[in-house]
Amino acid sequence: MHSDRAPTLDLAVALIARRSITPDDAGCQALIRERLAPLGFSFDPHVDQGVTNLWARRGSSRPLVCLAGHTDVVPPGPRDAWSSDPFAPVVRDGYLYGRGAADMKGSVAAFVTAVEGLVAAHPAHRGSIALAITSDEEGSSVDGTLRIVERLQAAGTVIDYCIVGEPSSEATLGDVVKNGRRGTLSGTLAVNGVQGHVAYPQLARNPIHEVAPALAELAAMRWDDGNEHFPPTTFQVSNLHAGTGAGNVIPGRLEAMFNFRYAPVSTRDGLASRLAAVLDRHGLDYEIAWTAHGEPFYTRRGRLVELASTTIRELAGVTPVLSCAGGTSDGRYLARICPEVLEIGPVNATIHKIDERVKAADLETLAAIYRRLLERLLGPEH
16 A cells, blocks of 8 residues: 555565564565565565575576565654654654664565566566575674575575665765675673682682683784775674672683674684683683674775765765674675675664664655666666
8 A cells, every 4th residue: 555655665664563573574576576576576485494585586688687675674762752653654754753763674675666666667587586685684693694595505696786785874875885795793601600608718719700801902913904905804892791699709601602703804713713812821721602603794996896986976965984893794605606796775873773764865865776786787778
């Protein structure tokens, strides 16, 4: 059911109204299929460990251009902190408010309306258009886009160009696009001590005291110098837990959650080895459970970057800056089967925040950018 709103805004509102807290898709992908089916798309939907994944494709020839995104959102936080219901989207003062407006149901809506416009104007376009949509980007990300990519790899599918709809812009639409992301490596460090009474420390061994110098050294380490595209690798402790709850007990065990965000000049194995060397040098009794990992990726200047820059200048009036900063994205998985991956999306100032919002007019501009970029990548009609 369409309203008198602009088409991309209208679809974004319908998607935001579905309470798709990760990994629940809440019917978003069914709505997308409903919109794409009349355009001649074929669908390969899967549910993997409770995660809803969709591969939709129109055409069978190359080049294959993929639009990639996610329908899941992070929890909204306390309802009374929002100025309006996060799942009852509303346009106010030119902004669309709602959880997922920027991250990234606005982009997904723009994907769909861009494709609708392109197919209406160019029904015999060259090559193929695909959408890769998951409900597991905001969660563990192990049963989402990764599973789509694994199935495509098994089928021998190669994507020529991929546009990820992550909110890449910073101050104004199109000012920044992401042509790479750092890798991520997370783990939990457990340090064993000997529990005892605080009045008799000679009969105990305090893991808090023992690990403190090692953590200070790790936090101060220069892991690498980065390169011309990536900042240096960082190490951060995100959680530290020890103790029995009693103030007169030396704990017998400490757990620390940590994360590396690393440039391609470092490797997972190299970072893990250097971490272990520090812990060993401090004589700790420890174990490490590695909990998450994502490889870095980088797209060099090529056809996709150049066409995207030209298109954004024409339609958004800004010259985009290429950036590899920020967290990770599902681009790391798609880069396995696609040589050119670029993230183009709305302003990211309010993502994951209370009163997440996006300029309503930006959604139509974003759809226009996607459409023109598709037209240029696919070339003239048959």
